[in-house]
Amino acid sequence: MSKNIKIIAVFVALLIVGVILWKYQGVTKKQNINSFEECSQAGFPIMESFPEQCRTPDGKTFTRQVPAQFNLQQEAISEIGLSLQHPKDLIFRKEIADNEGSIRTAGFFLTKGLENNPEYQMYGLYSQYKDATEQDLELSKKEMDPSTIKVATIDGYKGIEGLILGPKTRYITIVLKGNKLFSVSTLPPTPANKAITDQILPTFNFK
Known part of the structure; x- marks a missing residue:
């Protein structure tokens, strides 16, 4: 029984660490986004507009730079x-x-x-x-x-x-x-x- 408890405890600890790392990476990803391209590559939604716009969950909006032509x-x-x-x-x-x-x-x-x-x-x-x-x-x-x-x-x-x-x-x-x-x-x-x-x-x- 004690062996099973230890296994469960290790599993829970790893799960908690995984969640913390996932949230940290998400925050870091948001903080590192400074352009439309970075926003798009991060998988955030692209709005149907011209030029196209990408919005992060924290409300920042980035607009695709339109070429001169x-x-x-x-x-x-x-x-x-x-x-x-x-x-x-x-x-x-x-x-x-x-x-x-x-x-x-x-x-x-x-x-x-x-x-x-x-x-x-x-x-x-x-x-x-x-x-x-x-x-x-x-x-x-x-x-x-x-x-x-x-x-x-x-x-x-x-x-x-x-x-x-x-x-x-x-x-x-x-x-x-x-x-x-x-x-x-x-x-x-x-x-x-x-x-x-x-x-x-x-x-x-x-x-």
């Missing part, structure tokens, strides 16, 4: 109440299709390089003329690589994103805004181009 330009597509920000090295234009003054679609482009052979291009499309439901989001999955499909949001509106395969391959994010579809496509569909789009999407703001 990401100096932002403000744009507005007033026809659909959308504003956004984008790197200044991208060229913006919009296309509004209407029927006797009633908007059918509102499209906009952010392009780097030649229009017909861009180094990077984002294409946004708001379909005003047609009502949509969750079923339309499900149907859009048929064109996507299943391994790339995941839940996505744009300014709080929920939908999906994935890689469309075939001749018109591109990354696409599609959300339901009320009962209308809003999509943002990225091409060519490279990881670097998707990273640019992922930096821009959090700046989208519908009024």
